[in-house]
Amino acid sequence: NQNFDVKAKHSSEEALEKWRNLCGVVKNPKRRFRFTANLSKRYEAAAMRRTNQEKLRIAVLVSKAAFQFISGVAPSEYTVPEEVKAAGFDICADELGSIVESHDVKKLKFHGGVDGLACKLKASPTEGLSTTDASHLSQRQDLFGINKFAESELKSFWLFVWEALQDMTLMILGVCAFVSLIVGIATEGWPKGSHDGLGIVASILFVVFVTATSDYRQSLQFRDLDKEKKKITVQVTRNGFRQKMSIYELLPGDVVHLGIGDQVPADGLFLSGFSVVIDESSLTGESEPVMVNAENPFLLSGTKVQDGSCKMMVTTVGMRTQWGKLMATLTEGGDDETPLQ
Incomplete structure (x- = not known):
């Protein structure tokens, strides 16, 4: 510690590199250094994360540009799938995802705006979902999915x-x-x-x-x-009452309350609020302020509220969200944990 300034935690990379170089020739280094950060693998993982993030950022920007290019074309007639119609809903999960992820204002207007989508989801922008009929919530979960991401399998x-x-x-x-x-x-x-x-x-x-x-x-x-660590709760309005709820219990149609520092727990649409600034750097690499209004009501899962507060209506959950796709990409390309030798 006196000569190299190597701390038990959060040591500088320069100190760790110098120490590892001097202690490189040891008996059984794999066991000796197994609780010590492997700097080369850490650099490789960081580079891979940056590459994956850059690819996704480019994909998001390209998709936005493509949808802006075709925004002058009127949306085609949407046909509700039979199983969705039989359950009492007038819009499917894929259609909801395409509206929010592409920031497609034209398609949003085609479906009647935020209020129209709430009606098609059988939800209320003020009262939230009704929990009086448990079977209805179960149907909603079966059709639109649950707000969980695929986890890597435990090694045997x-x-x-x-x-x-x-x-x-x-x-x-x-x-x-x-x-x-x-x-x-x-x-x-x-x-x-x-x-x-x-x-x-x-x-x-x-x-x-x-x-x-x-x-x-x-x-x-x-x-x-x-x-x-993943047991995160948010403020949700259901049956007209505001209550705490796990993010894993969120369903399309839920009304979620967000404040400064909160991470958007699912894709959704802005309902009401003031001075909201959303940080989308986790998806696009750049901070993008949202001008909380009818022109740009789209909130993507995984982004953070930098300023203000608002209410949002959940539209897409789980792996169907933009954040879910990002997590799947990072899981395939490398995890966020500090690599150990």
């Missing part, structure tokens, strides 16, 4: 066993055990000549299973902690 215990076997020291011991078995059996016969070799094998298996069990239990604990 045997995968941790395989990773533990990749340790160089254990590989060398494995070779020694093999040689010991061959030499011992050749000189002293079976089973006396196999004792040393089998002892080494037993030691290797013991170390592997202890390491794999420890890593597997840690992965379970991290997964539980991650679930706790």
